[in-house]
Amino acid sequence: MSGTTNSSGSSSDVPDAPAGTASSSGASGIEMKVMAPSPGSPGSRAARTAGAKAAAYPAYLAGKLGGAVVSLFAVLVTSFFLFRIIPGDPVKAMTHGMPTSAEQLATLRRQFGLDLPLWRQFTDYCAGALTGDLGMSYQFRAPVGELIAQKLPATLLLTGVAVVIYSALGLWLGTRSAWRHGGPGDRLNTGLALTLWSVPSFWLGLLLIITFSVGVGPVPGLFPTGGMESGGTSGFAYVLDVAHHMVLPVLTLVAVGYAQTLLVMRASLLDEMGGDYLTTARAKGLRDDDVRRRHAVPNALLPTVTMVFINLGHVAAGSILVETVFSWPGLGGLFYQALSVPDLPLVQGLFVVFAGAMILMNLLADLIYPLLDPRVGR
Amino acid sequence: MTTSLHWARRRASVARFWRRYRTHRAGVAGLAGLTLLALVAVAAPLLVGSDVQSVTHAPGEALESPSGAFPLGTDRFGRSLLGLLVWGARISLTVGLLAAVLSVAIGTLVGIVAGHYGGWFSTVVMRITDWFLVMPTLVLAIVLATVLSRSVWTVILAIGVTTWPTTARLVRAQTIAVESRPYIERAKALGGGHRHVMTRHVLPNVMPLVLAQTTLGISTAILTEATLAFLGLGDPSVVSWGGMLQDAREAGAVSSGHWWYLAPPGIAVALVALAFTLCGRAVESVLNPRLGVAR
Numbered sequence: 309m310s311g312t313t314n315s316s317g318s319s320s321d322v323p324d325a326p327a328g329t330a331s332s333s334g335a336s337g338i339e340m341k342v343m344a345p346s347p348g349s350p351g352s353r354a355a356r357t358a359g360a361k362a363a364a365y366p367a368y369l370a371g372k373l374g375g376a377v378v379s380l381f382a383v384l385v386t387s388f389f390l391f392r393i394i395p396g397d398p399v400k401a402m403t404h405g406m407p408t409s410a411e412q413l414a415t416l417r418r419q420f421g422l423d424l425p426l427w428r429q430f431t432d433y434c435a436g437a438l439t440g441d442l443g444m445s446y447q448f449r450a451p452v453g454e455l456i457a458q459k460l461p462a463t464l465l466l467t468g469v470a471v472v473i474y475s476a477l478g479l480w481l482g483t484r485s486a487w488r489h490g491g492p493g494d495r496l497n498t499g500l501a502l503t504l505w506s507v508p509s510f511w512l513g514l515l516l517i518i519t520f521s522v523g524v525g526p527v528p529g530l531f532p533t534g535g536m537e538s539g540g541t542s543g544f545a546y547v548l549d550v551a552h553h554m555v556l557p558v559l560t561l562v563a564v565g566y567a568q569t570l571l572v573m574r575a576s577l578l579d580e581m582g583g584d585y586l587t588t589a590r591a592k593g594l595r596d597d598d599v600r601r602r603h604a605v606p607n608a609l610l611p612t613v614t615m616v617f618i619n620l621g622h623v624a625a626g627s628i629l630v631e632t633v634f635s636w637p638g639l640g641g642l643f644y645q646a647l648s649v650p651d652l653p654l655v656q657g658l659f660v661v662f663a664g665a666m667i668l669m670n671l672l673a674d675l676i677y678p679l680l681d682p683r684v685g686r
Numbered sequence: 687m688t689t690s691l692h693w694a695r696r697r698a699s700v701a702r703f704w705r706r707y708r709t710h711r712a713g714v715a716g717l718a719g720l721t722l723l724a725l726v727a728v729a730a731p732l733l734v735g736s737d738v739q740s741v742t743h744a745p746g747e748a749l750e751s752p753s754g755a756f757p758l759g760t761d762r763f764g765r766s767l768l769g770l771l772v773w774g775a776r777i778s779l780t781v782g783l784l785a786a787v788l789s790v791a792i793g794t795l796v797g798i799v800a801g802h803y804g805g806w807f808s809t810v811v812m813r814i815t816d817w818f819l820v821m822p823t824l825v826l827a828i829v830l831a832t833v834l835s836r837s838v839w840t841v842i843l844a845i846g847v848t849t850w851p852t853t854a855r856l857v858r859a860q861t862i863a864v865e866s867r868p869y870i871e872r873a874k875a876l877g878g879g880h881r882h883v884m885t886r887h888v889l890p891n892v893m894p895l896v897l898a899q900t901t902l903g904i905s906t907a908i909l910t911e912a913t914l915a916f917l918g919l920g921d922p923s924v925v926s927w928g929g930m931l932q933d934a935r936e937a938g939a940v941s942s943g944h945w946w947y948l949a950p951p952g953i954a955v956a957l958v959a960l961a962f963t964l965c966g967r968a969v970e971s972v973l974n975p976r977l978g979v980a981r
Binding site: 375378379382383390391502503505506507508510511512514515517518519522533621628629632643644647648650652655658659662663666667670 | 813817820821822824825826828829830832833905909912913916917918919928931934935940941942945948949951952955956957959960963964
């Protein structure tokens with residue numbers, strides 16, 4: 309819902325869209341490098357730039373990989389300090405409300421390694437996290453890593469489908485709006501997108517449940533109120549059953565999510581529309597559709613592609629509310645269950661997973677971007 | 687004499703701003719909506735009485751349907767939902783405003799300092815900014831709200847601390863652009879220190895950007911506040927729109943089809959967020975000529 313680009317409505321952050329990691333000054337530096345006239349005969353210059361290009365990508369790759377590793381480490385540091393230092397004594401939290409003797413407290417401390425110096429606790433935590441050991445959940449009395457692995461497929465299914473649908477829808481509608489900007493269709497589309505963007509996703513979900521599951525007036529209850537399956541089915545019937553359960557959650561995610569794609573696509577296509585190369589394309593006698601499809605859209609796609617990747621990073625985190633509302637058995641629902649206790653090891657583990665997913669997707673976007681746009685990263 | 691000239695110029699620029707703002711019809715609509723809402727929120731004690739939150743002196747039965755006495759029905763304690771809705775505007779607007787101001791203040795400070803000093807210091811600061819930008823905002827805000835004590839201030843802090851990086855990036859870019867102008871060199875040659883350059887020259891120049899960012903940030907902040915309250919991370923003793931939705935869900939309004947309990951708070955959140963977004967976009971396109979006329 310609230311994505312990395314917080315002000316999705318502002319088109320001014322579109323230039324910053326490349327995963328937010330290519331700094332704006334860096335981008336202008338690239339422009340200058342491209343523009344800078346280099347001495348030497350044309351032939352040798354071409355050879356040199358080709359050589360530089362071949363060498364530049366691995367260096368760029370290494371830089372981005374290093375950055376991602378540092379970011380992941382920062383996530384571990386943050387999660388350790390947020391959960392170990394701020395809430396106070398974890399043993400007190402564990403024995404909440406129960407009378408405990410000093411001896412029992414000491415035993416608990418030893419058990420959870422809390423009698424060690426802080427730096428040892430930190431190194432132990434990092435070592436554990438890197439080997440997949442994220443601690444024990446208070447609530448489920450099970451390893452956090454196992455719980456997360458159990459719930460992951462459901463989340464990937466739900467939000468993966470939603471991201472694919474709303475990216476496609478946003479791209480299509482964004483292109484149409486920009487191409488005929490100022491017209492009634494554009495105004496309707498942009499207005500609708502802005503309105504849906506302003507709607508809290510959980511509320512939309514609740515209304516959809518009331519309307520289509522419980523039924524209001526003449527509308528009968530068409531869809532299940534929550535969960536992922538009714539049970540007792542297998543094979544193709546099972547697939548249909550899950551799809552039936554997915555309709556409303558996916559609809560909610562798409563309604564809230566497509567607005568951002570639409571607005572970014574529209575803004576970046578509008579930026580391209582003044583381009584001289586479009587006039588050239590028209591002068592060649594291409595049809596309007598071809599100018600749009602073959603010339604304008606590929607260039608305008610670049611910022612949008614980055615955003616799609618960032619949205620994929622949100623696959624894990626973005627569905628917390630929708631999964632809660634629809635009782636979908638995924639990571640978001642698990643996060644909500646952990647919050648209400650609060651089950652700190654589980655919250656902590658999920659925080660690391662959500663943040664890690666974002667870093668990974670940003671890294672992927674960074675790695676793919678220069679392949680799509682030769683001006684970046686060379 | 688100089689002060690009067692100063693004020694005349696300031697008045698002229700405000701008038702110029704307003705003349706151009708007026709041409710954005712959506713922005714004017716948003717502004718009108720916000721003015722109305724702010725009036726309602728300020729006058730809430732007069733309109734609905736300050737005892738509207740009281741559970742013990744609830745006027746009606748629990749979960750009544752809309753009627754003449756209770757235009758939007760009653761909640762599970764028998765309180766008037768219309769009264770709660772009006773009262774909730776106060777907390778939503780306050781949290782939204784303060785959180786956006788906090789976020790933009792942090793962002794502006796970081797952006798100006800990083801843009802002004804440059805060098806390795808700036809690199810480190812921007813790395814940290816990038817890291818925050820990559821973090822899933824909602825998750826970080828939820829985690830902060832979980833580990834800190836439950837209060838309105840925690841919510842403001844959680845939203846403010848997690849949403850500043852966009853502003854920091856924009857402000858830094860603008861700072862670098864401003865500092866390359868000749869008058870900064872002149873100010874430095876005349877003996878202006880870092881502080882003088884940053885507060886007297888850079889800050890006034892990034893203010894338009896900061897203003898636009900704040901307006902846009904408020905709608906995000908209001909949505910996040912509603913979300914946190916819905917997840918039960920708000921202050922339970924305060925009535926807010928997100929909290930009302932959580933109450934409604936807990937009271938079983940969903941399965942029993944009590945749409946009148948659920949619909950109004952969500953519509954209110956959406957309208958306020960939309961109004962701020964419309965205003966923010968209008969302010970942005972007036973103050974940022976680079977965006978052109980198409981938008």
